Amino acid sequence: MTEVRKQTIGKQSIQFEHAVHILSGASIVGKKEGDGPLGKCFDVIGGEDGMFGCQSWEEAESVLQKEAVTMAIGKAELENWQIRTIYVGDLLAQTIASSFGIIGFDTPVYGLYGACATMGEALSLSSMAVAAGYGDYVVAVTSSHFGSAEKEFRFPLGYGNQRPLSATWTVTGSGACVLGTKGGKARITGITTGKIIDFGLKDSLNMGACMAPAACDTIYQNLMDFNRMPEDYDRIITGDLGEVGQHILFDMLKEKGFDIEKQHMDCGIEIYDKESQDTHAGGSGCGCSAVTFASYILPKIEKGEWKRVLFVPTGALLSKVSYNEGKSVPGIAQAVVVEHC
Numbered sequence: 001m002t003e004v005r006k007q008t009i010g011k012q013s014i015q016f017e018h019a020v021h022i023l024s025g026a027s028i029v030g031k032k033e034g035d036g037p038l039g040k041c042f043d044v045i046g047g048e049d050g051m052f053g054c055q056s057w058e059e060a061e062s063v064l065q066k067e068a069v070t071m072a073i074g075k076a077e078l079e080n081w082q083i084r085t086i087y088v089g090d091l092l093a094q095t096i097a098s099s100f101g102i103i104g105f106d107t108p109v110y111g112l113y114g115a116c117a118t119m120g121e122a123l124s125l126s127s128m129a130v131a132a133g134y135g136d137y138v139v140a141v142t143s144s145h146f147g148s149a150e151k152e153f154r155f156p157l158g159y160g161n162q163r164p165l166s167a168t169w170t171v172t173g174s175g176a177c178v179l180g181t182k183g184g185k186a187r188i189t190g191i192t193t194g195k196i197i198d199f200g201l202k203d204s205l206n207m208g209a210c211m212a213p214a215a216c217d218t219i220y221q222n223l224m225d226f227n228r229m230p231e232d233y234d235r236i237i238t239g240d241l242g243e244v245g246q247h248i249l250f251d252m253l254k255e256k257g258f259d260i261e262k263q264h265m266d267c268g269i270e271i272y273d274k275e276s277q278d279t280h281a282g283g284s285g286c287g288c289s290a291v292t293f294a295s296y297i298l299p300k301i302e303k304g305e306w307k308r309v310l311f312v313p314t315g316a317l318l319s320k321v322s323y324n325e326g327k328s329v330p331g332i333a334q335a336v337v338v339e340h341c
Contacts, residue, residue: 007131010225012218013192020127021184022177022338023078023137025294026071028064030146030172033283033291036272041295042173043071050147050172057147058097061090064174064287065101065143072139072176072294083107083178084135087126089118090143090286091170092152093319097143101174107139115315116211116240117194118142119175119290120334123311126179127188127336136180143174144285153204153320167205168242168268168284169277175290177298185302190337192222196317198330204316204323208245208268208281211314214331215241216252218312222335223258230260234306237297238333239289239313240268242281267292267313289313297338304340311336 009015027042034045044067046052054060065088073080086105089112090097102109114121122140129135149170179188197214204210215238223229230236241249246266253260267289268282293311300306318329 010221012221013190013225014128015190015226016127016131016188018131019187019189020130021180021182022186022188022298023180023184024072024075024178025175025298026068026075027175027291027295028067028173029291032277033171033173033271036277038271038292038296042291043295050145057145057151058092061097061143061145061148062101064145065097065141066104068174068176069102069105069139069141072178076178078137078178080105080107083137083139085110085129086139086141087112087122088141089113089122091115091149097148101143114332114334115317116284116286116288117313117315117332117334118286119293120311120313120336123177123188123336124191124193124334127191130179130181138179139176140179141174141176142286142290144170144172144287146170146172149285163205163280168207168240168281169272169279170285171271171283171288171291173287173291175287175294177294185341186298186338187341188336189339190226192218192225192335194218194333194335196330196332198328200328202326202328204318204329206244207284207316207329208242209248210316210329211331211333212241212245212248213252214333215249215312215314218333218335219260219310220253220256220258222310230258230263233263233308233310235265236260236263236310237265237267237312240282240284241266241314242268242284244281301338301340306340308337308339311338
């Protein structure tokens with residue numbers, strides 16, 4: 001019988017005996033994201049209307065996923081048939097953007113939902129599968145779309161409602177990564193699986209505050225499980241806390257004895273210029289951390305500019321039903337340790 005080696009450490013983490021390589025990353029975004037500070041990093045920038053030649057926002061989001069996966073597989077110099085499994089998710093009910101986006105690949109699929117933390121979940125499960133020998137090549141991909149998310153969770157765009165300063169702007173984009181056993185210049189060496197954390201907050205237009213407690217819990221547990229300090233990471237990168245959630249995260253971690261201000265970066269803050277683009281607290285959505293990771297963070301790790309990064313996508317676990325019934329907005333954060341090879 002094959003010997004099974006224990007790779008779990010601490011309360012919530014896994015340290016891989018053999019690190020999982022990230023072979024490629026690819027991204028496609030809308031015009032607003034392309035006009036932002038990271039515009040030069042993205043592989044493809046879409047047109048003015050965000051429809052990508054489609055008849056609906058939902059269909060457009062499926063096209064985003066299809067294109068991101070196709071580009072990532074091509075960058076890895078692989079063929080579609082070589083991909084064992086695709087781990088995919090989005091924000092929409094029954095993850096319909098993923099269902100219609102991935103259908104043409106004729107590949108086994110796991111559909112995921114972790115709200116805006118889904119890219120962390122996808123990378124975690126993908127790396128576990130590769131590390132365990134369940135596939136030589138797997139794909140992690142997520143997406144979001146401003147139009148489809150507003151339609152699903154908030155107000156019709158034609159309503160023209162005023163957004164509070166705590167609100168974030170859902171990123172139109174999709175990011176995909178191909179993982180394998182060898183060959184990449186960046187590798188996943190460990191993960192910390194997040195817990196659902198609920199502080200009873202009910203404001204869906206202040207998701208940074210709803211998600212910050214979960215980010216704090218996962219980051220703290222990662223430091224505990226791996227016996228590390230914040231300075232052991234070149235960057236600790238959250239998904240889409242925005243400016244409001246970032247300040248809350250700093251305060252909560254300081255109460256636990258950790259100061260991460262020098263290492264911290266938030267994808268939602270980086271992707272837009274809030275002054276010129278009127279995005280208030282920052283960006284959000286499954287696509288926010290996915291496109292930022294695939295096209296900005298990953299290249300820096302591959303080049304060795306950052307030797308070790310803690311990537312922590314964050315999610316607000318609400319639905320339009322739970323919100324309309326007056327329920328709170330729990331949060332979750334999934335952490336992935338990515339290192340330069």
